[in-house]
Amino acid sequence: MNKSGLLVRLAVVIGFASVAIGFLSTQLFYRLTVNQEIEIANQSIESLFKTVQATAATAAYLAEQDLAQEVVDGLSTNEVVKNVVMTFEGKSVKANSEPMHNSMIFPIASLFDPDQSIGQIAITPNIDYIKTRAEQLARENSKAMIMQAFIVTLVAIFVAFYLITKPMISIAKALHRTTPGDGSRLRVPEFHGNSELGVLVHDINKLLDKTESQFSEERKLREEIEALEKRFRMLFEKSISPIILMEPRGNILLYNSAFEQTLNKLGRNFQKSFGPLLSELFVEPETLANAVEVAFANDEIATGEFRLSSINDAESVWVQVIVTSIVSEDLREYYQVTLHDISKRKRELDMLAYQADFDKLTKLNNRQGLEKYLHNLIEAESPFTLVLMDLNWFKQVNDIYGHKSGDEILIFVADKIKKAIRPTDVAGRWGGDEFVLILNNADQTQTTQVVERLVHLISKPYYLRKYDQNVTIGASAGAASFPTDSSELQALLHLADQAMYQAKKVKESNPSDFLRFAESLIEEDNA
Amino acid sequence: MLGLSLLKTMVLVGSLSASSLVHSSELVVVVHKDNPTEHLTRSQLIDLYMGKYVAFPDGSKAQPLDIDNDETTKEQFYQALVGMPLNRVNAYWSRVKFSGRARPPVVQQDQQAVLAYIESTGSAIAYIHKNNLTDKVKVVYRFDE
Numbered sequence: 001m002n003k004s005g006l007l008v009r010l011a012v013v014i015g016f017a018s019v020a021i022g023f024l025s026t027q028l029f030y031r032l033t034v035n036q037e038i039e040i041a042n043q044s045i046e047s048l049f050k051t052v053q054a055t056a057a058t059a060a061y062l063a064e065q066d067l068a069q070e071v072v073d074g075l076s077t078n079e080v081v082k083n084v085v086m087t088f089e090g091k092s093v094k095a096n097s098e099p100m101h102n103s104m105i106f107p108i109a110s111l112f113d114p115d116q117s118i119g120q121i122a123i124t125p126n127i128d129y130i131k132t133r134a135e136q137l138a139r140e141n142s143k144a145m146i147m148q149a150f151i152v153t154l155v156a157i158f159v160a161f162y163l164i165t166k167p168m169i170s171i172a173k174a175l176h177r178t179t180p181g182d183g184s185r186l187r188v189p190e191f192h193g194n195s196e197l198g199v200l201v202h203d204i205n206k207l208l209d210k211t212e213s214q215f216s217e218e219r220k221l222r223e224e225i226e227a228l229e230k231r232f233r234m235l236f237e238k239s240i241s242p243i244i245l246m247e248p249r250g251n252i253l254l255y256n257s258a259f260e261q262t263l264n265k266l267g268r269n270f271q272k273s274f275g276p277l278l279s280e281l282f283v284e285p286e287t288l289a290n291a292v293e294v295a296f297a298n299d300e301i302a303t304g305e306f307r308l309s310s311i312n313d314a315e316s317v318w319v320q321v322i323v324t325s326i327v328s329e330d331l332r333e334y335y336q337v338t339l340h341d342i343s344k345r346k347r348e349l350d351m352l353a354y355q356a357d358f359d360k361l362t363k364l365n366n367r368q369g370l371e372k373y374l375h376n377l378i379e380a381e382s383p384f385t386l387v388l389m390d391l392n393w394f395k396q397v398n399d400i401y402g403h404k405s406g407d408e409i410l411i412f413v414a415d416k417i418k419k420a421i422r423p424t425d426v427a428g429r430w431g432g433d434e435f436v437l438i439l440n441n442a443d444q445t446q447t448t449q450v451v452e453r454l455v456h457l458i459s460k461p462y463y464l465r466k467y468d469q470n471v472t473i474g475a476s477a478g479a480a481s482f483p484t485d486s487s488e489l490q491a492l493l494h495l496a497d498q499a500m501y502q503a504k505k506v507k508e509s510n511p512s513d514f515l516r517f518a519e520s521l522i523e524e525d526n527a
Numbered sequence: 528m529l530g531l532s533l534l535k536t537m538v539l540v541g542s543l544s545a546s547s548l549v550h551s552s553e554l555v556v557v558v559h560k561d562n563p564t565e566h567l568t569r570s571q572l573i574d575l576y577m578g579k580y581v582a583f584p585d586g587s588k589a590q591p592l593d594i595d596n597d598e599t600t601k602e603q604f605y606q607a608l609v610g611m612p613l614n615r616v617n618a619y620w621s622r623v624k625f626s627g628r629a630r631p632p633v634v635q636q637d638q639q640a641v642l643a644y645i646e647s648t649g650s651a652i653a654y655i656h657k658n659n660l661t662d663k664v665k666v667v668y669r670f671d672e
Contacts, residue, residue: 058622062579062629067622111619112573112609 007157007165014156018149026145030138037134041080041125042104048075049106049121057111060088060119068093075123082126088119100124167197175204180211242339245326250276253334262319262339267312277323278337283307292323305342318346361407362414365428370436373426374489377438378482385447385481387437387515388496391458392474392507394433401471405464409473412462420454437477444479444517451477451515474511476503480518554604555657556668559649563587567667573609575652577619578629583650591632592641592653600638604654607670 049056052071059067068091072084076095083098088108103122110116167189174186185205192198236243242259246252250273263270266281277292279285288306295302302323307316319339326334357369365373377384391413398406410433417427417435426438437454439447455477461470478499480492495518503516556572558564564583567575574580576591583589594601598613605616620631635641641653646663660666 054618055622058619061577062623064623064628112577112611 005165006168007161010160010165011153011157014153015149018153019146022142022145022149026138026142029141030134033137033141034131034134037130037137038125038127041130044078044080045104045123045125046106048078048081049104049123052121053106053108054111056086056121057108057118060086060108061111063089063091065091065093072121075121079129080126082124082129084124085122086119087122098124102127163191164197167192171197171201171204178208180208181215183212241341242337244278244335244337244339246278246335246337248276248333248335250274250278259339262308262317262341265317266308266310277335281308283309288321295323296325305346316343316346317341318343359429362410362429364414364417364435365426367428367430370426370428370430370438371489373428373438377440378487378489381483383441383482383484385439385442385444385479386492386496387439387447387451387477387479388430388493388500389435389437389451389454389475389477390500390504391433391435392476392504394473397471397473401464401467401469405466405471408464409462409471413458413473413475416457417454420457421450425450442481447479447517448515451479455514474507475514476500476507477515478503478518479515485518553657554600554607554654554670555660555666556652556654557645557660557664558652558667559645560663560665562649562665562667564667565665569608569668572668576608576632578623578631581629583652588650590648590651592644592651593632593634594638594641594654595634595636597637600654600656 052075055067056071058064059071068086068088072086072093072095075081075084081095083094083096083100083103085092085094085100085103086108087093100122101124103124106121106123107117108119108121110118170189171186178184178186185208186201188198188201192201236256239256240258242262243254243256244252244259245254252272252274255270260270268281274280275285277285277289279289282288284306288304291304292302303320305318305320307318310317318341320342322338322340324336324338326336328334357365357372359366374386391409394406394409397409410429413435414427414429417437421427421437421439424440425442426440428436428438430436437450439450442450455475459472459474461472463470478496478501480486480495480499482492485495486492499516499518503514506513556567562583563585567584571580571584575582575589581589581591602613605611605613609616611619623629624631633644635644635653638655638659641655642659642661642664645651645653652667655664
């Protein structure tokens with residue numbers, strides 16, 4: 001049995017209470033009984049005296065000592081009497097030698113004149129006897145009390161058990177088994193429809209109702225949140241753009257699969273940190289850092305297009321970077337970095353630029369590209385020599401074997417140009433069968449060397465597979481130098497064209513004189 | 528008016544006590560005419576009759592007498608003397624007889640016997656009706672005193 005169970009506690013409390021009450025009431029009863037017994041003894045002594053009054057009066061009147069002795073002896077035989085002394089006419093008769101304490105004094109009235117006292121009887125009550133009797137009574141009473149306490153305890157425990165504890169325990173057990181949300185309810189114990197326990201059960205059931213409805217509401221809410229969360233996660237995970245949440249110092253807290261894919265593309269493995277603002281991933285991290293710093297200083301979202309550095313030298317990846325500063329509720333700063341892959345667009349743009357500046361057939365710069373390059377050189381005041389070169393006998397090949405063969409020849413020439421020029425030089429197709437070489441920092445000797453090498457390569461017979469025929473072409477070239485000849489592009493072009501024209505004049509008479517310089521132009525004009 | 532009613536009350540009380548006196552005055556206590564005792568007090572008479580001190584004031588022994596066949600007179604005497612009915616007087620004597628030295632009065636048949644006893648015995652004392660008085664006895668106590 002549970003030591004701190006209700007029933008045990010109740011039994012202990014009731015038991016102790018009944019024993020205590022029994023003890024106290026026994027004490028009280030004993031005192032009351034003693035007083036009562038003394039009172040009764042006094043009364044009985046009084047009535048004793050009354051019964052012997054006449055005899056005593058006779059004895060006193062006649063001064064009969066024997067009769068008086070009989071009276072006191074008779075009185076002293078009573079249990080409540082300890083000793084009796086009768087005095088009359090100077091005589092004294094006593095029953096025994098016990099001391100006289102707290103005696104009751106009764107005057108003896110004369111038989112023939114009630115107003116006249118002729119002696120007295122002193123009776124000492126037997127206090128010990130009275131007390132013993134009172135104790136006896138009290139003991140019996142306490143026995144009865146203990147019996148009563150025992151019975152009351154039993155009855156109280158019985159009633160408490162069947163009326164309170166048992167239904168309470170059954171309620172407690174039922175409640176213990178109940179899990180809010182399983183729909184079960186407590187049963188009202190029998191005979192407790194309107195009792196406090198019944199009310200308790202009703203209230204518990206009401207509470208269960210409330211809890212259950214709250215539970216279902218919460219569950220619904222949680223489901224909604226979960227669905228929302230799922231969608232958010234989907235939005236985040238399925239995003240084709242890498243999204244990264246990071247600390248300003250560089251630790252990556254959150255990233256999506258698109259980021260992993262991008263890393264794969266770059267030939268990198270994921271690491272916890274790629275430096276502040278993913279600096280390790282960018283070709284020019286300083287530019288990005290500057291852009292972000294400026295934007296944040298202006299309280300703006302930092303955006304910009306930057307190139308990612310790949311390890312495996314695969315095609316370059318360009319991204320539009322959007323960096324947002326987020327301050328959380330606990331006042332910590334985070335960066336949200338979104339990368340939009342713009343490589344394709346970048347490539348298209350490059351292609352467009354390439355197409356604008358390059359000749360489709362020969363893959364050399366076209367006239368526009370050359371002009372752009374020349375403008376840049378002039379603007380930068382970088383010295384160069386411009387060589388304008390025109391093919392000889394190309395028109396004939398074109399006419400005899402067709403455009404396709406002409407194109408083949410042009411590609412062949414372009415190939416030779418790429419081989420002949422120095423790495424620092426740039427070449428291009430000016431239009432038709434005219435080509436331009438831009439030789440950086442080249443004097444006449446160097447220019448001659450390059451052009452000679454080139455013409456030598458071009459002048460070798462070219463085998464046309466389609467016609468099973470060897471064709472041979474040649475070239476005439478004119479050169480003008482910046483800034484020695486002129487610092488104007490048009491003037492330079494004009495000078496080169498003039499020089500080439502001079503060379504062209506001797507293409508058949510003196511094929512080895514295929515290069516002319518612009519320097520003597522004015523002198524020749526003068527001559 | 529007040530004086531008159533007071534007077535009336537006094538007359539009434541006087542007549543009542545007179546009638547009781549008449550009744551008790553019928554009994555007198557007598558001794559032999561030669562007895563030196565002239566007069567007894569009520570207390571002396573009680574002691575004589577109840578056995579406490581059965582002697583005359585001069586110390587000579589006395590012999591009280593009772594009447595046997597006249598209960599009415601006997602009752603009248605004890606009632607007047609100690610205020611007790613006869614049965615209590617009898618109970619008193621029955622108590623005393625067992626233990627005591629005291630003896631109850633000597634019993635005579637009737638008043639004539641009493642008178643005769645007194646005439647022949649000088650120490651005798653008795654109660655008789657007043658109208659039975661003779662010159663051989665002398666009254667020592669009257670209840671109307």
